[in-house]
Amino acid sequence: MNVKMTSVLVANRGEIARRIVRSCRDMGIRTVAVYSDADVDSPHAREADSAVRLPGTSPTDTYLRGDLLVAAARRAGADAVHPGYGFLSENADFARQVEDAGLVFVGPTSATIELMGDKLRSKALMSEVGVPVLRGVDLTALTAEEVADRAAEIGFPLLVKASAGGGGRGMRIVRELSELADAVGSAEREALSAFGDETVFLERYLVNPRHIEVQVFADEHGNVVSLFERECSIQRRHQKIVEESPSTAVDDVLRERLGNAAVTAARAAEYRGAGTVEFVLADDGSFYFLEMNTRLQVEHAVTEAVTGLDLVGLQLRVAQGEVLPPEALNPSMTGHAIEVRVYAEDPINGFLPTSGTVEHFKVPERQGLRVDSAIEAGFAISTHYDPMLAKFISHAPVRDEAAALLAVALRETQLDGVTTNIGLLASLLEDEDFLAGDTTTSFLDDHRELVSNSSFVADGILARRALAAALIAQVQARDSAIVQQTIPSGWRNNPSSRGPHASSQTRVYAIGERETRVDYAVNPPTAKVSIDGSHEIDGLGELRILALTAGTADLESDGLRVLYEFVRSGNRIFVHDRFGSTAFDEVERFPAPDARASRGSLVAPMPGSVQRVLVEVGSTVMLGDPLLILEAMKMEHTVSSPVSGVVAEVLVSDGHQVEAGAVLIQMHEEQIS
Known part of the structure; x- marks a missing residue:
């Protein structure tokens, strides 16, 4: 039965909400967004034709409230609901609420969601119809x-x-x-x-398998098709961070076997719409059903790139009762696509989620590059929701070109104000084993150096960026001066005893605990400089200044010319070039007394809720032992001891809400034999 949709409520947030809005707009369908109090400034709330507030901040009070979502759809006059992914997208009760309200649910029926959402029942069904299971x-x-x-x-x-x-x-x-x-x-x-x-x-549990999934699509007229496979083997915490199509481990014969199994699974579930059948693939070519995701996947853009299909548009058409079009019933693959997920997290600190405000966000424009993002400058990253910020997708004739395009795009991306995994993703795409197609679910465990070196910057590059920061900061200081703007910033009528030259200037920058001192004396178009008292770092003794503004520096030293861009947020400075970026903290010349927690203090690495305290006063612990479990961004995180010693004081209890940097436990550092 055909139903013409005129308005769709998007029961989600972030980049997937923005993605759904785009396809609806292309089809002439109006959209209604919903937003929590934490998302009042979120781009998705502005880009829809209208929006309804969900009072509160936590998911349980907002995006997980089916009754509020249905009420919002009715209030806004929507005749359909698209759940996106995550939140209630695979919740049968929510789908039933939508159906009972006389609205169209853009997805499978509530009965199908209930069946395939129960992994135990779905595995039993798969076994009955001949799909191999673990x-x-x-x-x-x-x-x-x-x-x-x-x-x-x-x-x-x-x-x-x-x-x-x-x-x-x-x-x-x-x-x-x-x-x-x-x-x-x-x-x-x-x-x-x-x-x-x-x-x-x-x-x-299969050791070192590949994670292969098949995109399926079904309409109400008996058509069920496979839109080929995606490989999602590279993961952290069992969550995908890299997805690609086609898989390097799948040939035409295996592709047909996987596709047939996925179609069999969808038919057995009486499926409708977009779904994904997930398998693990052993090295002997055997594969086993894991689960069926009864929704659109985060990585659907990979399939869109290689097939040329708009999967969200197809969802909307199928939900209206239409037959799948010929291009979907007879799909073909062209080229290779890779997607990476950019998260607000710190890879070298156990992938702990991070928070903050996006000070600046700029992505390069490249043919074959697509960026679906949830953010813009000024957007606050909340700890209430998943930490994914954006997806970068590349499409090229061959895999190596797709990987190179994506790596360059990531390194040229400017995302300031929050720690992300961008450096790790770029390094991963350039890794020899990845380029050889040797990707399994243990990839990051087997390549720990990629994680540990993800924020590494060579001394020469770091020095150049620090120098660029100092020169641009001087221009900014000069531009903001009220009087005597023609005099160089920090000018003295007596030579400086700290710098290497008369009238030299000094700025000190910190990266974590490391400080870098930049001494420079500008005599346009050249400058004499030293870094930490040395002139020998990559020929930085003298350089040419080709252009210098309050936001950029075009510098040449030792025959190498590089353009730097500069963003300031208070005392934090972000310097970008074509190879990456560095965040510097400008060290004040006369700092206020430091109130940092002493060594041995266990501080909260992020805002969150204390789930369990694992020690008590007097407990003896070793460096790295777990002390408590903190929940943030819908995941549990174990917080470990920074030293070996004895617990002196426990300042929190189970259920305690804490802010980032709050002292949780005090330790007496001792030598434990």
Whole structure:
């Protein structure tokens, strides 16, 4: 039955909400956004034709309230609801609420979502129709002893998984029996927080498999098609960070087998719309059903790039009762596409989520490059929601070109104000093993140097950026001066004893605990400089200044010319060139007394909620031992001891809300034998 949609409520936020709005607008369909109090300034709330406020900030008070979303659709006159991904996109109760309200749910039926959302029932169905599955055990109503027995029957390593959700939440690898109880408890808590259902199960864990998924599409007229595979093997915390199509591990024969299995799964579920059937692929070519995502995937843009199809547009057409068009019923692949997810997180600090305000955001324009983002300058990164900020997608005739295009684009991207994984992603795309196609789910574990070196900057490059910062800062200081603007900033009528030359200037910048001193004396068009008292770093003794403004510096030294761009936020300075960027903290000449926590203090790495305190006063701990569990951005994070010693004071308790930098535990540092 055909239904003409005139207005769609987008029951989501961020980049996927913006993406849905684009396709709706292309089809002449009006859109209604929803936004929490934390998202009042979010771009998605402005870009829709109208928007409805959801009072509150936490997901449970806003984007996870099906009743509020349906009420918002009715209030705005929408006749359909698109759930996007995440939040309630795979919640059968929400789909049923939408259906009961007489609205069109852009996705499968509530019955299908309920069936495939229960990973235990869906695996049983797949086994019945001949799709290979991994052995699993439901833990519902089992005693601790029975859980241990079932785990022994499956064998280690195994996986604890949430039955009701995905995205890596509620998932733990267990390598031996002693880890089982804690893993089950942690997975249950995280599943309850993320999906409202604490049900978990055990499943055989394949070591170093590939994660392959197949995009399927079905209409109400009996058509079910495979739109080929995506490889999503490179992950952290069981969450994908790199996706590509086609997979380097899949040939035409295997592609047909995977596609047939995925279509069989969709038919068995009486599927409608866009869905993804996920498999693990062993090195012997065998594959096993993991789950079916009854929604659009984050990585749908990869499939759009290689097929030329608008998957959101197809969702809307199928939801209106239309037949899939010929180009979808007879799809073809062209070229290679790669997507990376840019997260607000710190890779070298255990991928902990980060927060802050986006001071500046600029991406390069390249043919074959697409950027879907949730942010713009001035946008505050909230700890209430998933930390993904943007997706970068490249498309080129061959894989190496797609990887090179994406790596260059990432290094040229200017995203200031929050720590991200951009450096890691660029390095990963340039890695020899990645370029050879050797990607498994253990890729980052096997390439820890990529993570540890993700923020590394060679001394020569760092020195040049610090110099550019100093020169541009001087121009800014001069431009803001009220009097005597023609005199160089910081000019003295007596030679400076600190610098290497008469009338030299000095600026000191810090990167974490490391400080860099820049001494310079400008005599246009040249300048004499030293970094930390040395003139020998990459020929920086003398340089030519080709252009210098309050925002850019075009400098040449030792025959190398580089253009630098500069963004300031208070005492923090961001310097960009074509190879990356560095954030410097300008060290004040006369700083206020320092109130930092002393060594041995355990401070909150991010705002969040204390889930469990694992120690008490008097506990003896070693460097790196877990002290408490903090929940932020819908994930649990273990906070470890910064020193070996004895717990002197515990300043928080379970359920305590803390801000970033708050002191949680005080330690007496001691030598532990």
